[in-house]
Amino acid sequence: MTSKNAFAAMTVDEQIASLDACLVEILNQYDLGEYEAESINHEFNSTFKVACASGEIYALRINVNSTRTLENLKAEIAWVSRVQSVKVPKPTPNRDGSFISYGWHEASQRNLAAVLYSWLEGEELGDEPTDGQLRALGAAMAKLHLESAELTLPDDAQLPIYQDAFWGAEDLLTSPASALNEEEKRVVAGVLANVAAALAELGEGQHLQPIHADLHPWNAMWHEGEIAVFDFDDSGIGLPIQDIATAIYYLDTDDQRAAFLAGYESIAALPSSSAKQMGLLLLHRRILLLNYLYETSNPEHAELIPEYQAETFRRISVASEGSF
Secondary structure, eight states: OOOHHHHTTOOOOHHHTTTHHHHHHHHSOOOOOOOOEEEESSSSSHHHHHTTTTOOEEEEEEOSSSSOHHHHHHEEEEEEEEOOSSSSSOOOOOSSOOOOOEEEEEETTTEEEEEEEEEOOEEEEEESSSSHHHHHHHHHHHHHHHHHHTOOOOOOOOOBBTTTTTTTTTSSSSTTTSSSOHHHHHHHHHHHHHHHHHHHHHHHOOOOOESOOOOSSGGGGTTTEEEEOOOOOOOOEHHHHHHHHHHHTOSSHHHHHHHHHHHHHHTTTOOOHHHHOOOOHHHHHHHHHHHHOOOOOOOHHHHHHHHHHHHHHHHHHHHHHHHH
């Protein structure tokens, strides 16, 4: 097995345990004093709650699966550092003054990048957000869009541009590396061609700008009636309508979607899109997530492939009958 495959073959608990030495190496680069570190999320990346004896609490994100380049990380940090209209976690510099630290991960034979963020109190909106919380989430997205439209990134920082089919990830669905059969590859390629055409139409005369690209109820915290947004690890350069479609993808009911959009409209005008265009953007999100499942080293996510793939092709079939 290659180091990547060996890591992917571990259980989730084994993967988290394998990060122990890497975690210590990273945290030793900060003046934290005595601390306790606890794993609180291990999915795309791995996040630890770091509670210091001083009373300070931080969230350490170690980029386990992320393909972020150094330039991408610098851009993400530059953006969140400048956000003023929405509560977001702020990065903490290490002793060298850098917001990015590295630790050697023996299991994957890589130096893993990490960012130490300030802690957000509260609870994630989760699977059952209230209408009020969804309106707040929509308003937060609109505020971020208004701010980021004027954002100038440092010369050494760059976000990926989300106008390509797989948002910079390796194509594991239509390329020779794909596990799909030839007919499935053809179907996915056809949807992606339609998505590209829709993006060209939607982007005509529009300004590409930084977008969160993963702003759903599990990436928002609620505390004492106030919303906070976190996990900018997927942020890139795209159209606000792509951000909106990504959020809508995770909402289950028409009422939830209406609440979110009402919140957005309370701050800014909604970008225009047709039902067909929005349907294609929602399918695109589904395809991106299927591609991720083939890419990830997270064993629990990889186990979802058969069911998720079957549902993806069912949705494509339904959409094809009605829209394109």
